[in-house]
Amino acid sequence: TAGSAAEPIKIADVIELSGTGATTGTNWRNAAAMAIDEINAKGGILGRQVQMTDYDTQTNPGVSRAQIQKALDGEPYVILGPIFSGSVKANMNLAQQAEIPQFVGAQAEELTHLGDDYLFRANLSQGAGMAKIANYIHDDIKAKSIAVVWVNNDFGKGGHDAILKQMASAGIKIAADISTESGQADFAADVVKAKSANPDAIFVYSNEEESARFLREAKKQGVAVPLVGETTLLGQKVIDLAGDAANGARGHVSLSPDAPIPAVQAFRDNFKKRYDNLPDHAAMQAYMAVYAIKAMTEKLGKVDSKALAAAFHGGTVTPAMEPNVLMDASWDKNGDVDRDSFLAEVVDGKQKIVAVLPRLAK
Amino acid sequence: MTPGVPKPVLEVRDLHKSFGGIGAVNGVSFEVHEGEILGIIGPNGSGKSTLFNCILGQLRPTAGQVTVDGQSVTGMRPCDLNRLGVSRTFQLLQVFPQLSVRENLLLAGQEHKGTMLSRLFGPRDAGLGGASDRMIEFFRLGPVADQKAGGLSYGQQKLLDAAMAFMGGPRLVLLDEPAGGVNLTMLANLRDRLKAINRERKSTFVVIEHNMEFVMALCTRILVLAEGRVIAMGDPETVRRDPDVIEAYLGH
Amino acid sequence: MTGLRRLLAIVLSLGAVAVLIAAPFDLKPYGVYILSLWAVTAIAVIGLNLMIGYAGQVSLAQGAFVGIGAYTTALLTTHGVPWIGALVASGGLSFAIGWLLGYPALRVQHHYLAFVTLAFNTLVGLIFRNEDWLTGGIGGISGIPRPSLLGWSTNPPRSFYLFCFAVLLLVALATWWLIRSPWGRAFVALRENPVRALSLGVDTRRYTLLAFALGSGLGGVAGALYAPLVQFIDPTPFGLGFSLNLLLMVIVGGSGFFLGPFVGTLVAVLLPEWLRFAQGYYLIIYAALVIILLAFCPTGLMGLFGRLTTALRPVPARPAAATLTETVP
């Protein structure tokens, strides 16, 4: 995987560019591409240019496996993606066999407990995220019971299971457990159900446009209790789509382009300028992952996949090493990442960060 | 006339068929004895084809009984009836357009040969090669034997349709206007062939036809339908002279 | 099929077989994987072609049957049942369910039937997703072992490909025999003129159900190979999209042609891969090409092949009949 200084460093981006995951996948790809262009413009990594190739998984595990295989045939330095846990499960062992580190956007809890020491998360696991949500609901909202509205797909199911676990341990009662479909248009039934269970809060965990539609329907039906979300619900995209129906939505944001950090906001603006839409958290993950790889590689002083994987276990990257990693981030022995995260609330059409939650491990 | 064989091959008892309340067949009864050739004539829309469709299970009769060899077959599926040796032709062309003429004939016969298994593992032509060749020969379809049936002329398709009805070696055949569009000379052969089969195999025919020459020359007995009712029945000459028949059907 | 055409077809197919056996030895693992995927998918498409191309029974549920086969195999083999057993179970189960799914076809045809099967496909998908206790739900089933037969492990990509290809060959030969037997003729009769067929003693009900069961059964067989190929399954791949894609392969290859499925699958599996150089545009180009292809040969690639070979054939003789000039017999 090393190679002479002449040839570029190859990064394989195996990601959801079509199928149900296309939206986040595209965000991820765009951010990664942007990061790499920036890096190359500044002279690359250790003086070598970086070259990224996209492999579309079509949000289909079988295809993702084929694409990882293809990527590996090209002998890349690292692999970025995929985001969907199913795809990761289908292809992670190939990367492991080839001993190539793989940075995934997948949040499913189990992934990092399968003893794969080449798998790294670019984002908090749902476990970690939900733990913070649980505290928030318990301490700040002081809810005794909540309704959980989740999208019944790869992404939502994992979150659903995680939050239920957390709620159980926090002793908060689940008033209603409502599964919704991705691409669902009419949330009347779900809001009715959530309302009639009269909980202290409603936890909404779904994709962007579905979240927006839910917020609108909730407003239409005049839901009074707080609508709590994790990351997506508070993203600028959802706010734009939902209009003023989004105001008052609150919750935890694992990564936010609106974080009160200059570097983050610079990133957001560049991205907006380049792609004429706002980055979502997937975009940030990818962007930060690429720079983390850069930072760690330069720290190592050599381009060596195996060494890189080793270095990331228990390793930390900081803006001091490379400003564009945006925030401190450290990976544990399982490959789980840990970062500061935020509590936010939507106030007249903008996401407002109300608190920064420190890393668990500090 | 027919030899007085006691049990009728086909017996229709008080058959009714109505569509949305409007009766197409209103209480038709008749018997056909072994070796008979019964002609059915009647004005357009008098219920002849509907009668056939009810006898053969294509349509479910509103009321009435149909028996073949004394066994009730009312509501029996056409394919089971066909396996009992009852076959038919349709008034409107009914061939398998994408299959060659020969394939059409093989298909027409294959379900009468062997078992499901032998049809899967047995010979491709189900041992009907000879039979189909003879049919092709007789109906002058030789030149088009390997053409797709859909590409045949109207008359040729009509003949193929008739040929198919005979592939299974049936005992009772119901023909719905076999003469329509068939060249007169071929028709003469057809008539002779029907008579021959009827004589040799003692097989029985019921023929719907508007071509009176053909009917008169072929049939041993004629049944006249009008508005779904039998208005006359008897030997060709009597029927031909029957004033009602002349009024309703033949014209002066 | 005329002698010339048959000869050409046979020569081509023998050549193809030889190439396909030799292929994996100078391909990277990825190429081998794609070839295996082709072989597996082709089996499902052969089944679908049997239903649509021959018996004229439109099914939009073939994807679901691949899924049923895949899940059955995954569940059994991960619980220690040998693959052969799983294969029989997968095929058998799909056959049985296919038989049941055939019943609607006795009442309705064409687009109505298509939508019954479409609904069925979605229902199966929902069961895969929601019945965690059985199917692992969205989490899916991972760690599916690849079979080893009489000590020969098919774990390495090449071996597994050859294994899939062998199964494909067997299926192909069986189908070839079937469609040329009187059964095949009866299937075509269903497609061409069920009313007439019925009056000729063809038990259309039995043959319809058989067509469904056999076609779906092959779907199951494909599934039994798909599971160990990917070694992980979840509900996503077996949705309506997959069924439509399988249908696409039948039509693009040429429905009602024996070789259609092989060609159609090749196009649908390989073309997107070849086009990946076009990065973000590859699916656009792929879709456009499919449309263009169908616009130029709606009867599919085999139909085109047929047209080309007929062009080589001599002009058919004008059908003769009795003539005035010839003396009367």
Add this chain to the structure above:
Amino acid sequence: MAIDPGVTLETDLELDRVVAGYGKMTILNETSFRVAKGAITTVIGPNGAGKSTVFKAIFGVLPVRGGTIRFAGRDITNWQPRDLLAAGICFVPQGRNIFPELTVRHNLELGGVTAPRGVDMAARLAAVMERFPVLRRKADVQASTLSGGEQKLLEIGRALLLEPKLLLIDEPSIGLSPLMVKEMFAVLLELRDRGVTILMVEQNAKSALEISDYGLVLELGRMRMQDKARTILEDPRVGQLFLGGGLVEAAG
């Protein structure tokens, strides 16, 4: 219903060495004949001779590969049906040619879509229904539910709506009861007397030739004989080959 050979008859329709066929197969091989104006000409010939093909070629349904077709002095080779209708030619094809899911009335009306503005369609429609009362009785049922013969009547009626100058009619008698055949022939004769040219194919050749002025024998896509209908009718070889010589005696 005798024909008067005396009347002066100029040519109305002329085929000159017309070549046409299906796919690679040539059916019409330099077929030439003339059709007299204001007369009934009947084409006879064995099944598959190419009679319907001639009609399809004339009416632009089948591309003409060679030769020319002239009507009223104009070259109409490969014209579109729409233009032929405008030129006053109507075509009643062989077989079943209806719009199954439309009502009988609407089926009829569609026969007149190309009629020039002014004409009073309602009146003509009434006239046709007068002629074939069954069409009035069933005016509002789906055409597909008509009996075979009734469907044919529907087609014939439909062709009369435009009051054509030249009527091409392919085996109109198929499926019609003798009474209806008489009626239909009567209609044709009336049309002729109004100066309409009629070119008809009939397998029911004897009755057809009896009302025709001219006969025309087509065989293997070639015109073999063309003469006064009576002459053709009496030609022994024609009788043997195409008029089922045998049939006559047998029935006689």
Add this chain to the structure above:
Amino acid sequence: MGDLIHLITAGLATGAIYALVAIGFVLLWQTSQTINFAQGQFVMLPAFFVLAAMKQGGLPLWAAVLVGIAASVLLLGVGFKKLIVDPMRRHGVLPLVIATVALGLLLEESTKTLFSAQAEAFPALVPSTTFNVLGAPVSLQDLSIIGFAIVAVVALQLFLTRTTTGRCMQAAAQNPEVARILGIPVERMILLTFVINATLVAIASVLISPIYLAKFSNGGALGVAAFVAAIVGGFNQIRGAIVGGLLLGVVSNLAAAYISAQYRDAIPLILLILVILFRPRGLAGRAEERTV
């Protein structure tokens, strides 16, 4: 009780959307015997034309809408008919079905690549004011959709059955050869069909998108739902689209609320199967023709 009424009204609103899309299917079937699997995408696309006309062209909404309709008539009407339908019509339904499946993919991918992979908010023609009906909130948008769907259905039904042109269109579909022999301009009739369809989808798109949001991937699910609606209602009667659509909308809401959220999508499909098996012509459809 209030809940029930609310579920029903909301269901009717969504149902109207399905109906609006379903009309296209039924129309295409009745007047050209074609099935368009890209119908969902057809409804998804015009919204983006409008957005583009507003963003790039800087037009006001109403002008942009006209542009959208024009574009869709051109592309999804004339273009679709000439480039895709014509070559395949003669070869039965299946090749066209597949071609339209591919077309659906083409439209989705192009929209994703050329416009945006993300959902876009879409400006509403009618204000989104809501008022109460029996204690259930109903928005003006919902009403406008139901209204338009009903108008479209009635208009088309009259056009097809009462006018000669309408009947010529049906004739051209049921028996093109004979239609040609009678001098019916078959090609023009079919073109007309697709132009009408294109106009319908464009208007549908504009009405739906403010609620549905404009997104490249909206088409698939919408298309299938509309299909189901069309079949349930009756594939050979325009009015079937309304019946099926509204029924479907209500049923899926009630199913989600009272039967099973996880299997909410299953209930309408089971309904579909039952309808097909026991009333193949559909709830509002016409009986099929005589077969023998």
